[in-house]
Amino acid sequence: MSTVRPIAPGAVRWIVRTLEEAGYETWAVGGAVRDALMGRTSVDWDLATKATPKQVRRIFSRTVPVGIDHGTVGVLARDGVMYELTTFRRDVQTDGRHALVEFAERIEDDLSRRDFTINAVAWHPLRDEFYDPFGGEEDLSAGRLRTVGDADQRFKEDYLRILRALRFAGRFDLKIEDVTWRSLVGLAYRLQTLSPERIRDELIKVLSIDPSPWRALSLYREAGVIDVLYPEIGALREGLWDDAIAVVNALPVGRPKLRLAALLRPVVESDAVGLLVRLRLSNADTDAVARLASATDLPSADLDPTLLRRWLSRHGRAVMRGLSRIEIASARSGRGSKNLRMVVDSWSRLRAELRTSPPLKVDDLAIDGGDLKKMGLKPGPVFGEILNELLEHVLEEPQRNQKAILAHEVEKILQRRSVKIDGEADSL
Template sequence: MSTVRLSPPPAVHWITETLQKAGHDTWAVGGAVRDILSGYSAGDWDLTTQARPGQIQQLFKRTVPIGVEHGTVGVLARDGTLFEVTTFRKDVETDGRHAVVTFADTIEEDLARRDFTMNALAWHPLEQKLLDPFGGLEDLNAGVLRTVGVPKKRFTEDYLRILRAFRFAGRFNLTIEEPSWTALCKGIGHLADLSCERVREELLKVLDQHRTPSSALSLYAKAGALGVLYPELDELRIADKSGASNPWESTLASMDRLPPGNGFLRLAELLHLLDSDKVTGILLRLRFSNAQNDETARRVSAAPLPGIDADDAAIRRWLSSTGPERLNALARLEMARARANPSSIPTPSEVVDSWRRARCMRATGAPLTISDLALDGHDLIRMGLHPGPDFAQILNDLLDFVLEDPTQNERGILEARVGASSNSDEE
């Protein structure tokens, strides 16, 4: 073991010290240790310990039973931050999708069950010692992603590790060593057996966390995972490459121009060249929520921002049809495409100009949605009209009328227009 000085939150020392004093060996593991050693900022700090879940709960006053059956207890620090503390574990049985685990007695057993050497690092908060039985730090420094143990065995235990390999290699700019690459390629077909929820979460992590998600998604394509999980996107990749740019490559380039931290915005960009049926198919297959499906589909299908020569009415109609609340998101998508392709039309500066005009138009308070109208369904009933499907058409017609001239959005004017239309229909 080597001495490595890290600076975790004070609660990590407190939790470790409490468990150690009770006779339970305890280590920090997981992403925080790996990320700091890779030069990244730490995320959540996780601890693993010899203590059983019941013993952890007895030692701390405030705990949350996150997954007691799997050995994980959440310990609440004084400031309310939750730290996951998990009992040492080892695999008893695996089937490529799930693992049956039992509690282990040593940190070495726990690290031996992990997927890659970079994730099999443990750091002792009190002793400032790094335990690295599989050479994970050396692999990180060499820019190599390597499995713990025999690659074929590691991937057949859980085929999701194939997608994790792509994600880690892309995020940390690592090369997957040849034996691991060969083994994962042989297991690509088994990705179809994974639950859609696990596949979805891996994709979202790539889109949300990576500075350049193209790095991981290119590995999806190279290994054949794209064709298994997202054949609609694979069609873009193998499309005609005789033009200036391939649709798949263009999509990756523009997606990289979007900042991390907004996975769903990048998801819209990933899907934006597909037709609506294929977009819907992917979203339903991955079991996103109805709200997520709707918002992503709307972003994908939205018309481009009105050009710099568009008149005010055209801008209002665009805001109304796309939803004024989507202005900033759609502008970011267009800016990413413009920046990824310097010869594109509109240019980045033109996108900015269009966005500013639309933002100013929105700020005027001009009516853009049915709820902005000076007349609503209750007014129509008061006028003697009977509720029904026609109400929606009447209100949409009124909105179209005031989008052309916002000064007409007055109750008296709108009532007169409805009355005139009703009389015309009766004749």
Template sequence: MLRDLSQADWTRREGLVLLTAALGSENIRWVGGAVRDGLLGVAVADVDCACRLMPAEVIAACGRAGIRTVPTGIDHGTVTAILKDGPVEVTTLRRDVATDGRRATIAFAQDWAEDAARRDFTINALYAHPETLEIADWFGGLEDLAARRVRFIGEARQRIAEDHLRILRYYRFQTRFGAELDPEAEDACAGLAHTLKGLSRERIAAELLALLALPDPHPTIARMRARGVLPVILPEACPPQVAALARLVTAEAEQGIAPDPVRRLAALLPPLPDIAETVAARLRLSKAQRARLVAAAERTAQDAADPRALAYRLTPPVATDRLLLGGGDAGAIAGWSVPVFPLKGGAIVARGVTAGPHVARILQTVEARWVAEGFPDAARIDALLAEALAQAGP
């Protein structure tokens, strides 16, 4: 059962009251994710606003009300109002003039239903009056939301032809909100999967990682693989890797580890660093993401032997990835602070060893013993140093 939108905390934000007064309640409607999630009782961070005023009029009206604006997407009619309880994107009503599957040429409009018709799914085309919170629904979005059904507005193949990324958006939204599959949408996504090749790698990566960040993406990923969608964007993800994702999701839940999309992407790849490098480059991942993906691909059966030694050597996040992916227990390093090796070269020189490579070798020997013994206290380090010096000789 859907909630009354008045129960949603975000509807009582002071900034929204100020924005409504500035632009006029007859000119704006809250729309999209905030409305959808508010009806579901899900926490809302960002609020979007559809507006009948032109961008220049929005900027002027906000200026008169003392609200600072940023022209974040002015060419497409979007102005961001900076409010103390969070920014709000204000977008002038639009209609599509032409689309090519990657981008749309738009024209500004005045009709709420016309603006709603260009949105992707019925559950994303719900508009709320800023004062009464009455919902305007032209395409059965409320019924679909109550049924947990993700359905395209209009004919699915046509909507995908307008923007190929809607294939991946469908799978993400279906994973998050869907309880029952829409046969038309499923068939359209499978039939047009090849069109994903025309999208930028960055857009594909963003959607794929957003999907993998959801609580349990495995059933969807398995379905994408079976329907021929996943091989278009991630051909490396063969059935054994899809099964590995299922095991990882289970391990994260059992060990109380928060889901991580890069770790889950690693599960979908064979544990081969060269492949991880290739995928990271193809998806235009950040340097940090690439490094984690490659480090995860370097996992070995010995990782689980000493989790804290692994974390000391590789950092806890990387060790967590490798332990979970390898079937190990990451609980041993959960919340563990990596200790700092306290012995310095000066202490060795003070024992009569000439500064140089010999000092470095002794340091490495003592550190290795210290790690292997579970990071003992300073007294034990002194004993380990004494042993290393005796073995090294004069």
């Protein structure tokens, strides 16, 4: 077994000691143990115990029923952190999406139902003892990802494990064992039976926490998962795909929406929006990602200021910031048409223009609908048409965004439209 030893927080040892003294075997399991074997630090400690949720809640005074129907109780420890304790379980029935479980007596039963060997290693914080019945530590040492037991059976129990396999292999730079790979490729079509939310959450995890998401995304494509779940992206020709994932890879962790927008920039706008809706992102996130994905490139720094203001008026500050980051990542990846100096110059020119506080949208105009009513116009579609025409006027000459000047412009607009400024004026 590895010479690398986990270092559990004192609160974890206290919880384990309390349960063991009460007669309930308890182990640390999951990501914290796996990460320790890889020499990584983990802050998420999950515990598996023989105690039932009812018994856990009787032993500890501060608990939270975070998933009590599935045997999970959160214990608020002395350090103020909540640690999740789950009763040993075994699967009774599965349908590819959900599992019916029952409580078990042994840690062996609990580990045998887990997805991959690297996640089926337990560690006892008091005895400093590993329990690894499926060779997870050996697989980690060999850089290998393998299912616990029969691969087909594991994936058929929950098809989400296909996506988890690709995410783990990408994040930890593991080679998926041949039998496991053939099984997940053969069953990839069954991913369509999963809920959009579960599919979305797996993709967001790849884009959020993986410092090199290109590996997992490349596996998505190689396994045929992209074609099953995201055909809009799968339709990209090789060069566009390579460019997109190179840019995604150059963007920072913790920015999943920015990375998703970069991935979707080569996709036709209507297809990108359809994909985002299918993922069931919030309306606000769908709008933000779609606008960034479909935005035209940053304008050249040597363009006329009017054109710069028109670009800002169309896209806004948020898109400017996000697109600047994407184009900088593109330049750094060596896949873009612009070098870093060109992108920075464009960004600097746009920022300089913003510092002058130009009117960029109708709400910035010195005249509004109330003023048009005072001029004798009846509310109607004409209001929007006039205000948009005024906006075009001040985008060319921002200094003319003054009420008196714009009122005069309204008169000229109405004269061109043959509309009289009186109480009987048509609302067009």
